[in-house]
Every structure is written in structure tokens, then in C-alpha cells.
Amino acid sequence: MTIDVVIFDIGNVLIEWNPERHYDATIGEARRKEMFAAVDLHGINLGIDTGAPFRQTIERAAKENPAFHDEIMMWYFDWDKMAAPQIPHSVALLRALRAKGVRVIALTNFGAESFEFAETRYPFLAGFDKTYVSGRLGCVKPHRLIYEMLEAGEAAQPDTFLFVDDRPENIDMAARRGWQTHLFDGAEGWARRLVAAGLLTADEAGL
Incomplete structure (x- = not known):
């Protein structure tokens, strides 16, 4: 797909x-x-x-x-x-996707002020095409409203989204909305999912 x-x-x-x-x-x-x-x-x-x-x-x-x-x-x-440290392999995957021209966005439960601070500590957070931050939107995952906000802000259809999250309830809500999903249990598994989806080669995914 x-x-x-x-x-x-x-x-x-x-x-x-x-x-x-x-x-x-x-x-x-x-x-x-x-x-x-x-x-x-x-x-x-x-x-x-x-x-x-x-x-x-x-x-x-x-x-x-x-x-x-x-x-x-x-x-x-x-x-x-x-909120430390960063997960290096996951960050490398984010950068590899960007290098391939894939649109990469964030959907995160994060305070507005703490996210601004995190951006100064973790420069890779500025590498997203767009960020949907709960503290700015006034709604957190897994409430359907924050998913609706993201869908309204994106030109693509929801069934062309691939969403990675470590919380099953957040993944479940996305799946109910027709998104493709991956429950994160380690960067290697996420890397393999990206390769299986044809978005990265094994080499690009660090496998």
C-alpha cells in the first residue's frame, strides 16, 4: 500500500x-x-x-x-x-527518510513550552516537515480530535499515513481511522518496517 x-x-x-x-x-x-x-x-x-x-x-x-x-x-x-537521551537509530531513520524526500511529520503529546526547550536540545526536532504538538493544539492522543486536526492539515489521504508510536492506545485510534501503523518496541523493528514498506533500503535503514 x-x-x-x-x-x-x-x-x-x-x-x-x-x-x-x-x-x-x-x-x-x-x-x-x-x-x-x-x-x-x-x-x-x-x-x-x-x-x-x-x-x-x-x-x-x-x-x-x-x-x-x-x-x-x-x-x-x-x-x-x-527527557533523555535521544534514540540514535530512530533519529538516523528520521534523517534517512528526509534524505529520500519522504514527508515526515510529528504527532506528539508534549507541552508547548517543554517542546520549545526540547528543540534547542535536540536539533533533529527541527527536521520535521510539520509538527502537531498536543500542548499547542489543546488535545492529546488518543483523543480522536488530535488525529482529526492532523488529517485536516495534511493533503494526503489517511490510508497513506504510516504512524509509529510506543503506546498501543494511540496506535489503535490511528488504525481505526484507517492509518497504517507500527507499534514501536525498538528502533530495529521500526527500521525493518520502513524497509518492508519500500521507503528505505536495508543499508539506508542501518540494518
Whole structure:
């Protein structure tokens, strides 16, 4: 089947996103587990991904949970250490697709402010033909609205999209809309899918 547009998720596809790992390394696993049991930090971050202001949202959560005030503030001050490192093979695949003239876009749950910061840290994020960032759009995957926004912004038909994401629920929504999909479980598997689709040669895909 023809593919006209390749759509990348970013977190855990191009950049590792593992706040728990950073907290374990800095405050210890026991303290991290205690905090995560008491404070829904991932839920708070989802609000940021939907458009809430980054620093103010984290500051409010820290104020509301004084027992973990300093640790919660790390979500803001240490964010660049949590969203790291980049996944080199995935980044190479993005660049290889661009070099072949394939239209490559991003569809990502990401805060508007944190994405702007990420662009300064990871220059390859400027290599997309277009970025659909949830924090700018006010809607997150897997809500159908963000998929509809992307479809409205693209000239190609949805059945010519190939979408890679690490979350099954995000993939499922795309598949229901007629998109071609790949559930990311490592860069090598994604590389093989791109070769199978005829978008890259094995050599170009680093296989």
C-alpha cells in the first residue's frame, strides 16, 4: 500500500522519556515510589501536554504537596534529564527518510513550552516537515480530535499515513481511522518496517 506521509511520535520513539529513572538516581527508588503513590505526576504532566503552563502547573503541584515540594519541582528543573537521551537509530531513520524526500511529520503529546526547550536540545526536532504538538493544539492522543486536526492539515489521504508510536492506545485510534501503523518496541523493528514498506533500503535503514 502506498505511503505518502510518515508520522513519528517523539517520547520513547526518538527521545527516551523515563522520569522514574531520573528520580531513582537522584532521590532513591523508595522515596520515588512514595511520591508517585501520593502524587499523580504523570496525570499532572498530561495537563501540561494538553496546554497547561509548565512551570506554574508544577509549582502549584509542589505547593499542594509540601512533603514532596523539592522533588516535584525537579519535574520542571530537571526535565531535560528526564527527557533523555535521544534514540540514535530512530533519529538516523528520521534523517534517512528526509534524505529520500519522504514527508515526515510529528504527532506528539508534549507541552508547548517543554517542546520549545526540547528543540534547542535536540536539533533533529527541527527536521520535521510539520509538527502537531498536543500542548499547542489543546488535545492529546488518543483523543480522536488530535488525529482529526492532523488529517485536516495534511493533503494526503489517511490510508497513506504510516504512524509509529510506543503506546498501543494511540496506535489503535490511528488504525481505526484507517492509518497504517507500527507499534514501536525498538528502533530495529521500526527500521525493518520502513524497509518492508519500500521507503528505505536495508543499508539506508542501518540494518
